[in-house]
Amino acid sequence: MKKYVAEAIGTFTLTLFGCGSAAIAGATLGTLGIAFAFGLSIVAMAFAIGNVSGCHINPAVTFGLYADKRISLKDLFGYWIGQFAGGIVAAFVLMLIINSCDALGGVAATGLGTNGFGEASTTGISMAGAFAVEVILTAVFVLTILGVTANEKTSSFAGIVIGLTLTFVHIMGIPLTGTSVNPARSFGPALAMAVQGNTLALEQVWVFIFAPLVGAGIAAAIFALFKGYYSTQE
Template structure:
């Protein structure tokens, strides 16, 4: 169990550092230039590719959930027991916070960085949204995107699926979620990915982070229900085969 928890903490921290780092560079520092679309694509690919790599490396150890929403889906489909799920949640949130702290420490070395102006890739709605989506729209978006992502993660690791391409399938699903979600909310689909940056940035990001914790968890619950509906005869698989993840 210690190895599994360490893998979840490490994986979540790395996901936040690299993928949220690309988001901050693209939208905070403006490295994508005047093209908003370029920043969206770069960030979406960063999340998808980092998760893809982590899935194949950490999947055999912990299943590479690196996302509380994925863990709740695994719990409700009988893949892991409650005690293990709680341990995963603790490790994931700690990993997300440590990853965000490391990313902040990295950017703090730049004279161009301002925590209040540059930010740290936090999610949000209203003025914090590129399209100024309201709270209800943001909640619906996060529920729908997380439902899709966790459903794909569960389905791709079903015993009837091709395990060799599971990591690729899940990584691409996360990238697609970000392609549509970034202009709307910034895309969470992962409470641990949202909490870390929000704690550091504070202000609006911190006051709105509750939505990006509750909505993805609700999406994970819905995904588990859909999985049981679509795959009613599937037997629970070992946690190690649930190579899934993220933010």
């Protein structure tokens, strides 16, 4: 149970600070600043809860590790419950914060860092394009995680590598889809926006749930081809 609580805390932190940076200070930070907000959240949580749960804080990452047979089916679902709970709570806390700041104009003006395609994308990317982007970005992200955590020589600084990788996939993805690569981070804000009366993100969120899972599965398949080059015993 401690692992699942740790995952909830980690996902809460990632969603609150990552999506919060996009919603509250996105115009000031720009793409690079928002990308680093997400990446640094991973770095912080890796050292805070990494020894408890491994700091997946992402259902796609958990699925990739399950596909690589590193966790059990029980933990897969336990982690997912913790992660989605953390993302949902973070989104509603962020909504409360934004709605309490008169100068921000409420979530109708700022949004909650949701993901989207078509009219919900700054570049107007199509649904198929958004699905493809999320699959590719997630595959790269999860493949990096599988690789850097497979060997004890690299696992000690895995949190930094993973955080920087999340940063660089956000740099490309933010103008296209807002960058999900994380179903829990996407579902929480989409649900909170729907409560506020804007259902577009929730209607589109299926893309940002399924595409990252597909990407994680692809990453696990690619990693299996290279697995002989890694050893957790080294």
